[in-house]
Amino acid sequence: xxxxxxxxxxxxxxxxxxxxxxxxxxxxxxxxxxxxxxxxxxxxxxxxxxxxxxxxxxxxxxxxxxxxxxxxxxxxxxxxxxxxxxxxxxxxxxxxxx
Amino acid sequence: xxxxxxxxxxxxxxxxxxxxxxxxxxxxxxxxxxxxxxxxxxxxxxxxxxxxxxxxxxxxxxxxxxxxxxxxxxxxxxxxxxxxxxxxxxxxxxxxxxxxxxxxxxxxxxxxxxxxxxxxxxxxxxxxxxxxxxxxxxxxxxxxxxxxxxxxxxxxxxxxxxxxxxxxxxxxxxxxxxxxxxxxxxxxxxxxxxxxxxxxxxxxxxxxxxxxxxxxxxxxxxxxxxxxxxxxxxxxxxxxxxxxxxxxxxxxxxxxxxxxxxxxxxxxxxxxxxxxxxxxxxxxxxxxxxxxxxxxxxxxxx
Numbered sequence: 079x080x081x082x083x084x085x086x087x088x089x090x091x092x093x094x095x096x097x098x099x100x101x102x103x104x105x106x107x108x109x110x111x112x113x114x115x116x117x118x119x120x121x122x123x124x125x126x127x128x129x130x131x132x133x134x135x136x137x138x139x140x141x142x143x144x145x146x147x148x149x150x151x152x153x154x155x156x157x158x159x160x161x162x163x164x165x166x167x168x169x170x171x172x173x174x175x176x
Numbered sequence: 177x178x179x180x181x182x183x184x185x186x187x188x189x190x191x192x193x194x195x196x197x198x199x200x201x202x203x204x205x206x207x208x209x210x211x212x213x214x215x216x217x218x219x220x221x222x223x224x225x226x227x228x229x230x231x232x233x234x235x236x237x238x239x240x241x242x243x244x245x246x247x248x249x250x251x252x253x254x255x256x257x258x259x260x261x262x263x264x265x266x267x268x269x270x271x272x273x274x275x276x277x278x279x280x281x282x283x284x285x286x287x288x289x290x291x292x293x294x295x296x297x298x299x300x301x302x303x304x305x306x307x308x309x310x311x312x313x314x315x316x317x318x319x320x321x322x323x324x325x326x327x328x329x330x331x332x333x334x335x336x337x338x339x340x341x342x343x344x345x346x347x348x349x350x351x352x353x354x355x356x357x358x359x360x361x362x363x364x365x366x367x368x369x370x371x372x373x374x375x376x377x378x379x380x381x382x383x384x385x386x387x388x389x390x391x392x393x394x395x396x397x398x399x400x401x402x403x404x405x406x407x408x409x410x411x412x413x414x415x416x417x418x419x420x421x422x423x424x425x426x427x428x429x430x431x432x433x434x435x436x437x438x439x440x441x442x443x444x445x446x447x448x449x450x451x452x453x454x455x456x457x458x459x460x461x462x463x464x465x466x467x468x469x470x471x472x473x474x475x476x477x478x
Contacts (some may be wrong), residue, residue, distance in 0.1 A: 114277055
């Protein structure tokens with residue numbers, strides 16, 4: 079699994095049991111140091127943390143997801159991140175509008 | 177309790193028993209209701225909540241990708257090319273791309289292209305476009321809308337009536353929706369190769385839609401997606417649809433750089449390789465092209 083985040087990453091699963099990978103559209107309302115407003119996931123951003131003796135440290139952070147199988151989507155992000163998720167049916171591998 | 181449901185299935189399926197994924201329409205499933213398309217910022221105070229949206233970048237011929245501080249790749253884009261604006265990753269420019277944010281006067285839609293520099297990406301887009309639909313991204317009770325009185329087909333969702341806000345209707349003909357034009361597969365078979373310093377190697381796979389305008393497409397893939405850096409392990413074949421959530425821009429582009437964009441004639445998928453040694457890789461994307469025009473503008477709330 080790719081990294082890319084300097085802050086502790088937490089995870090949360092959505093089990094949809096569709097038996098295939100649906101279209102995922104996920105949004106987070108950001109009020110971070112580098113990104114503000116409603117943003118669609120995945121999001122790369124920076125956050126600030128005060129370090130005694132050093133001042134403000136700039137930390138990279140990410141909110142993202144992956145399909146861990148055909149029934150489960152796993153979301154990653156900082157603790158207490160609220161992700162608004164909508165799943166859409168997708169006519170994809172059988173491409174029935176060919 | 178039984179209820180009335182309108183359904184249409186794809187050919188070859190028994191409409192009575194087939195799974196929902198084989199339906200082209202069901203009144204029992206919410207259909208996205210598009211109420212606005214715009215290339216400009218707009219106050220959403222009349223709506224009272226944050227709606228869902230799709231954001232697009234209108235590209236330009238000045239976009240480059242730096243593979244180091246000294247060398248760069250010309251993107252080859254122009255202002256007729258559009259791609260997804262998922263999230264701005266600018267370090268200093270918070271409003272780049274498409275977003276909705278709270279202001280003193282309520283929620284505001286901000287629409288712009290990407291502009292600036294971030295980890296080897298020099299972006300200078302022509303502009304941005306947004307498609308807004310009623311799906312709710314915040315918890316407020318929606319404001320009552322004053323809509324034009326005209327004949328309409330309305331189908332409410334469970335526990336709601338057709339008098340309710342369009343947010344709670346499964347079907348509402350007063351608004352636009354996504355209409356599928358074509359689905360299919362684009363595939364690139366990239367060879368094992370060594371790319372010498374200062375050179376690049378690229379392959380492009382194209383579907384010619386000939387719609388005469390840039391259509392909305394899925395999956396939501398943008399340009400400058402460095403699949404080589406975003407993944408410690410790149411599965412072969414690499415299915416774009418299955419890996420959308422794990423994109424990262426936060427490094428200098430290297431490895432396999434994926435670009436997906438659309439213009440008035442073609443849907444394009446390109447992989448560019450910079451200096452390095454590569455194993456063979458198949459990149460596959462199951463696409464859906466809609467009749468909806470990214471560049472069209474309308475406001476069905478007024």
